[in-house]
Amino acid sequence: xxxxxxxxxxxxxxxxxxxxxxxxxxxxxxxxxxxxxxxxxxxxxxxxxxxxxxxxxxxxxxxxxxxxxxxxxxxxxxxxxxxxxxxxxxxxxxxxxxxxxxxxxxxxxxxxxxxxxxxxxxxxxxxxxxxxxxxxxxxxxxxxxxxxxxxxxxxxxxxxxxxxxxxxxxxxxxxxxxxxxxxxxxxxxxxxxx
Numbered sequence: 001x002x003x004x005x006x007x008x009x010x011x012x013x014x015x016x017x018x019x020x021x022x023x024x025x026x027x028x029x030x031x032x033x034x035x036x037x038x039x040x041x042x043x044x045x046x047x048x049x050x051x052x053x054x055x056x057x058x059x060x061x062x063x064x065x066x067x068x069x070x071x072x073x074x075x076x077x078x079x080x081x082x083x084x085x086x087x088x089x090x091x092x093x094x095x096x097x098x099x100x101x102x103x104x105x106x107x108x109x110x111x112x113x114x115x116x117x118x119x120x121x122x123x124x125x126x127x128x129x130x131x132x133x134x135x136x137x138x139x140x141x142x143x144x145x146x147x148x149x150x151x152x153x154x155x156x157x158x159x160x161x162x163x164x165x166x167x168x169x170x171x172x173x174x175x176x177x178x179x180x181x182x183x184x185x186x187x188x189x190x191x192x193x194x
Contacts, residue, residue: 044071047192060190065119067183068176074184075193083164084188086150092123096140097154099132104156106134108175112154112182119186129153142168152185154178 042049042056049058055066087093095116097109117124127140145151145167157172162181164170171181187193 042070045192045194058192060192065186065190067186068179069183071187071193074180074187077162077181077184079162079169079185079188080164082166083150083169086147086167087120087169087185087189090122090148090150092125092149093120094125094127094140094144094149094151095154096127096129096137096151098129098156099135100130101156103174105175108178109154112178115182116152116186120189125149 040051042051047058047060049056049070051057052066055068056070057064057066059065095113097113098104099106099109113124113126117126125138125140127138127144128135129139129141131139140151142151142153142165147167150167150169153168153170155170155172156174156178158174160173160177160181162169162171162184169185171178171185173181184193
């Protein structure tokens with residue numbers, strides 16, 4: 001009887017130890033896989049990127065920039081060099097959008113406006129295309145844009161593209177596609193995409 005109890009205890013210990021070992025092995029493998037995903041490195045046009053969560057991070061002029069899209073995911077887009085030079089050289093520009101547009105996710109508009117304001121190292125004046133109770137911002141349209149103060153319009157659209165008339169740059173897209181356009185614009189201004 002005593003011997004049977006000891007055998008059961010011994011069998012439980014073996015099962016428990018086996019379970020612990022399986023648990024450790026599974027989580028060790030998962031740790032290696034996750035660790036590799038967080039430290040992936042890529043290169044584009046001489047710039048070295050690394051992933052940080054869901055972002056591609058690159059150092060340009062001793063400053064780190066995070067992007068939602070890798071350059072090869074946006075370099076098919078077009079923006080004239082004249083417009084890029086205006087954005088690079090002007091000390092100030094406007095960013096505006098229509099908060100009353102149908103099918104718009106304002107969160108994306110706010111993220112893009114915040115990112116451009118923080119990353120562009122320029123004086124940014126935010127505005128809206130039409131008056132809004134939700135945003136206490138001035139109404140700004142392309143008529144306000146000049147060569148000294150260009151404008152970026154974030155436009156909710158089914159098409160994804162960039163339209164310009166030299167001083168007024170319209171980013172057309174929906175939600176994450178607007179993030180793609182923001183990344184492209186930043187890559188161009190920073191010189192990552194030439």
